[in-house]
Amino acid sequence: TQLTWTPLASPLPYAVLPARHPMADGGETTLAALAGEPYVLFDAADSREYFYRIFAAQGLSPKVAFRARSLESVRSAVGQGLGYSLLTMRPPADESYEGHPLRCVPLEGEIEASEVVIARPAGRPPSRLFQEFMDFAGGAFPAPPA
Secondary structure: OOEEEEEEEOOOOEEEEEOOOOOOOOOOEOHHHHOOOEEEEEOOHHHHHHHHHHHHHOOOOOEEEEEEOOHHHHHHHHHOOOOEEEEOOOOOOOEOOOOOEEEEEEEOOOOOOOOEEEEEEOOOOOOHHHHHHHHHHHHHOOOOOO
16 A cells, blocks of 8 residues: 655654763753763664664764663663663653653754654545544644744
């Protein structure tokens, strides 16, 4: 089946650090400043390639210390001090499920945004349910850049 993709958002990645990390309160940081430290990889299929591409674009390789397929497992590992991570979607709480405080730090420089999309079968008009979902989802994400 052919699909049509509709963009919902284009979030930029940010660094997730344990609150006690030296760069946790300094505003922005660079990927180069973090690259030598242990990295907690969000190891979901497309996300893994996306994050590796971000490092490669800057001539860097992450020092992967821990891999997790769950966003909350990544946040828990960072909260435990196992390393830093990069994420694009930001949960409302700045702490892990165990209560460890986290800091979300913007990254400086030109970094590829990720893309949140919704797919539907191509060549067919959107159903009423699909359109209602799009109306709802469109309010949940900021508009993608033009």
